[in-house]
Amino acid sequence: MLVYFLTLISAYRIILSDQPDVVVATPARIVPLLQSKAVSLQxxxxxxxxxxxxxxxxxxxxxxxxxxxxxxxPKLHQSLLMSATMTEDVVTLKGLALRSPAILRLEESKDEAANLTQFFARCTEEDKFLLTYVILKLKLVKGKCLVFVNDVERSYRLKLFLEQFSIRSCVLNPELPLNSRYHVVQEFNRGAYDYIIATDEASHSA
Structure with a gap:
């Protein structure tokens, strides 16, 4: 685990050496980098x-x-909180991050909401892959598509299943190296794949 952590730190250090203007990270990722002095927010x-x-x-x-x-x-910086709802957690976070904040409320356009349609289909565990195949093969979902699954193992199983029917897809999960994840997204944006099978859950196998 220490080797993996040090490798991860080194990979991020190389990426951040380009001094990007914008860094996107989760708290769980950025804090270890700050503690190891691999990155500074000053x-x-x-x-x-x-x-x-x-x-x-x-x-x-x-x-x-x-x-x-x-x-x-740093003592002087601007903080922005983005939230769909005003919950107790937002109030707690506001106390940590903001000082005398201005609150901007955006009203949802009824016209835009009217253009959104949601569907769901109930099926057995055995029929999930088959239903996914039918939806994609019949182009019921048009254009590029993100398919979310529960864990890493299922993402690869679904990819192999779809390949039997000449449906090309790529897999995106937290077990892939950082550079590989970046490459997957690039290929998806380039049009090499129309479908990304994604999960944020690690494999349950030992």
Whole structure:
């Protein structure tokens, strides 16, 4: 595990050596990098926390506390919280990240909401792959598509299943090296694949 962690730190250090203008990370990723001094936020100008109403409930509470109380942030910077709802977690986060904040409320356009349609289909576990094949083969979902599954093993099983019917797809999961994940997204954007099978859950196998 130490070897993996050090390798991960080295990979991020190389990427961040280009001094990007924007860095996107989860609290669980950025805090170890800060602790190991692989990255510094002292020149940070703007901190944006997306999904502010969910980030604490996703298990990032401890890392968020470390981020704001560990002395990693410069005294002068702008903080933005993005949230779909105003929950107790947002109030807690607001107390950590903001000082005398201005609140901007965006009203959802009824016309735009009217254009959205949601569907779901009930099926047995055995029929899920078959139903996915039918939906993709009949082009019931048009254009590029993200298919989310429960874990890494299922993502590869679905990919192999679809390949039997000449449906090309790529897999995106947290067990892939960082450069591989970047390459997968590039290939998807380039049009090499129309379907990404994604999961944020690691494999349950030992």
């Amino acid at each position: 020149s940070l100008e703007t901190l944006v926390i997306d999904e502010a109403d969910l980030i604490l409930t996703y298990g990032h509470d401890e890392d968020v506390q470390k981020l704001f109380k560990g002395g990693y942030l």
